[in-house]
Amino acid sequence: MLFAASAFSYGDRVALSIAGVSISRDLHLNALRLGYLFSGFSWAYVAGQLPAGGLLDRYGSKRVYGTSIVLWSLCALLVGFAGYLPAAIAFSVIFGLRLLSGLAQSPVFPGNGRIVASWFPTAERGTASAIFNSSQYFALVLFGPIMGWIVHISGWKQCFWFLGALGFVLVYLWSKVIHGVKDHPRINQAEIDFIEQGGGLTNIDFRAGKAQKPANRLTWSAVKMLLSNRMLVGIYLGQYCITTLTWFFLTWFPVYLYEARHMSIVKVGIMAALPALCGSIGGILGGVVSDKLLRMGHSLTFARKVPIVSGMLLAVTMLGCNYTNTQWLVMVLLSFAFFGKGFGALGWTVIADTSPKPLIGINGGLFNLIGNLAGVTTPIVIGYIVKRTGSFNDALIFVAATAVMAIVAYLPIVGEIKRVDFDLPEPSGGAA
Numbered sequence: 001m002l003f004a005a006s007a008f009s010y011g012d013r014v015a016l017s018i019a020g021v022s023i024s025r026d027l028h029l030n031a032l033r034l035g036y037l038f039s040g041f042s043w044a045y046v047a048g049q050l051p052a053g054g055l056l057d058r059y060g061s062k063r064v065y066g067t068s069i070v071l072w073s074l075c076a077l078l079v080g081f082a083g084y085l086p087a088a089i090a091f092s093v094i095f096g097l098r099l100l101s102g103l104a105q106s107p108v109f110p111g112n113g114r115i116v117a118s119w120f121p122t123a124e125r126g127t128a129s130a131i132f133n134s135s136q137y138f139a140l141v142l143f144g145p146i147m148g149w150i151v152h153i154s155g156w157k158q159c160f161w162f163l164g165a166l167g168f169v170l171v172y173l174w175s176k177v178i179h180g181v182k183d184h185p186r187i188n189q190a191e192i193d194f195i196e197q198g199g200g201l202t203n204i205d206f207r208a209g210k211a212q213k214p215a216n217r218l219t220w221s222a223v224k225m226l227l228s229n230r231m232l233v234g235i236y237l238g239q240y241c242i243t244t245l246t247w248f249f250l251t252w253f254p255v256y257l258y259e260a261r262h263m264s265i266v267k268v269g270i271m272a273a274l275p276a277l278c279g280s281i282g283g284i285l286g287g288v289v290s291d292k293l294l295r296m297g298h299s300l301t302f303a304r305k306v307p308i309v310s311g312m313l314l315a316v317t318m319l320g321c322n323y324t325n326t327q328w329l330v331m332v333l334l335s336f337a338f339f340g341k342g343f344g345a346l347g348w349t350v351i352a353d354t355s356p357k358p359l360i361g362i363n364g365g366l367f368n369l370i371g372n373l374a375g376v377t378t379p380i381v382i383g384y385i386v387k388r389t390g391s392f393n394d395a396l397i398f399v400a401a402t403a404v405m406a407i408v409a410y411l412p413i414v415g416e417i418k419r420v421d422f423d424l425p426e427p428s429g430g431a432a
Contacts, residue, residue: 035383121198148269311344
């Protein structure tokens with residue numbers, strides 16, 4: 001269920017990138033303005049991370065996450081209708097709706113991390129987190145060809161109507177499938193004991209029908225405590241670098257195939273799915289390999305860092321695209337890079353391993369806030385580079401360089417990976 005919900009969340013982001021060529025033509029946008037439109041989602045998504053973490057900790061994952069799905073589906077429907085407005089007005093309205101959609105989707109990945117931390121023992125979290133995290137790649141696999149086909153036969157507005165309608169089906173499924181560990185109608189005490197003995201945090205949500213005072217509130221003192229920990233700061237920085245790769249693939253990658261590699265919009269939808277499929281496979285394998293290393297007796301630090309570092313090294317292969325004009329070789333290199341990015345994307349696993357127990361939601365929100373600053377910077381930086389140089393070559397160098405910086409973050413900065421233990425002060429009106 002987390003995989004499906006996250007795939008739809010990323011599908012909402014993919015829709016804009018696949019439709020980007022048609023939108024830029026209809027609204028008369030240059031590369032830089034299109035980059036700003038791509039970034040609109042992330043401005044509010046980033047701003048919403050800490051409040052989303054606090055809401056998740058206060059009201060529980062099921063309720064907050066379900067509301068999120070309803071709101072982003074509504075925004076998608078409205079983006080389609082905004083296409084009928086005059087071009088100058090349509091740009092502003094779509095940008096505003098993307099801001100609202102980003103705000104609505106801010107609880108998604110902190111919620112994923114929180115649910116995994118409660119439902120899965122430590123030795124299973126890598127695989128569980130990798131499964132939901134692979135949704136970002138599978139979204140291109142699933143929605144890329146569909147959106148390319150819809151744009152070709154009907155237009156870009158219909159992409160957003162399609163996604164919005166499916167979103168309301170998703171929220172119904174969410175309401176039926178997701179439960180807290182101890183509230184699940186089919187769970188037994190043996191399974192609860194197994195999860196708890198393996199390190200699962202089964203008590204972080206409310207018990208059904210038993211309102212309790214939340215264990216913590218979102219306070220600046222809690223945020224400062226998290227930012228004072230060198231290991232956590234290294235994880236946050238590493239996530240920013242890894243997410244830069246994500247946002248290249250989610251925004252400018254289809255435009256790169258269309259403009260730099262001269263593919264039709266239908267072919268872009270199909271070809272963009274191939275590297276994304278490799279990323280999805282890599283994403284799941286990264287978690288499986290990490291958990292396997294842990295079960296073999298390796299330290300948590302070794303088991304998490306090996307896939308991250310090796311994956312980022314593999315992602316650097318995208319630089320080879322600057323030295324060939326052969327389309328099939330370009331797709332092979334990007335597939336390797338996408339696989340490596342997926343293989344190394346274990347940030348949410350590491351957060352589940354390291355978060356202070358009373359601050360699971362807040363730490364996930366802070367982690368996702370810093371990581372998704374890349375969603376603001378990456379589309380704009382690449383848009384500026386392409387507008388200034390008329391080429392994507394320097395853009396690929398920029399993206400590959402951030403993969404190298406992710407390795408720097410996880411090796412010398414993070415150090416040993418272990419759970420942080422804070423003694424939280426009682427909240428005293430300093431809620432953020």
